[in-house]
Amino acid sequence: MGMLVLGLIVFLGVHSVRIFAEDWRTRGIARWGEMGWKGLYSALSLIGFALIVWGFAQARLLPVVLWSPPAMLKHLNSLFTLAAFILVAAAYVPRNRIRARLHHPMILGVKLWAFGHLLATGTLADLVLFGAFLLWAVLDFRAARRRDRALGTVYAPGTMGPTAIAVLVGVVAWAVFAFWLHAAWIGVAPFPRA
Structure with missing residues (x-):
């Protein structure tokens, strides 16, 4: 279950930047450029998604x-x-x-x-x-x-x-x-x- 929660934190955290930190996002794009920002966003999203898939599969082995x-x-x-x-x-x-x-x-x-x-x-x-x-x-x-x-x-x-x-x-x-x-x-x- 821990891997599922970690994956959700990473994946949904990345996808929540515009909800909670719009100014930080704007500064990040200015610092790294739009392609750099999108690259970081995509990499973290893929890592989070992989952790969700893995964690959910593991949690389903011993369902509560x-x-x-x-x-x-x-x-x-x-x-x-x-x-x-x-x-x-x-x-x-x-x-x-x-x-x-x-x-x-x-x-x-x-x-x-x-x-x-x-x-x-x-x-x-x-x-x-x-x-x-x-x-x-x-x-x-x-x-x-x-x-x-x-x-x-x-x-x-x-x-x-x-x-x-x-x-x-x-x-x-x-x-x-x-x-x-x-x-x-x-x-x-x-x-x-x-």
Whole structure:
């Protein structure tokens, strides 16, 4: 469990700089240049992510069960995760209506993914992992909206074509992950074959 917590501290710590230390980030970019800053940010993110994966896998070997969620919540999590994939796709497709309306769809996608997984799982490792991501997403979304207001950020209006592309990409990515990759990478099949 310690490795999981360390990974979360590193990964979410790096991703929290804009929440808690925007001025320090600005000085870091000025000192190391944008590419230097991005290189350090990426390296620390990869280290943190690797520690999360390793720590979560280790914690799952001897699970501490806190509760047993009903099957209904696992099905509900599938819907939350589908919506999360669409939101994440919308963060990268320019001029779509989802991003125009929500402004920060990726962070909202992380919120849905984490919340759904908290409902559908019941071990201590799940609570630590998904709870940490949910807390981070709540704080990051609030900080991003505050930053938008301070800077007067205006988002381009969306159109139907890019919106349809974002939805299609999200649905396809979700299906590939839900039906194949989740079982291969995480060892849990959301839709087990009979």
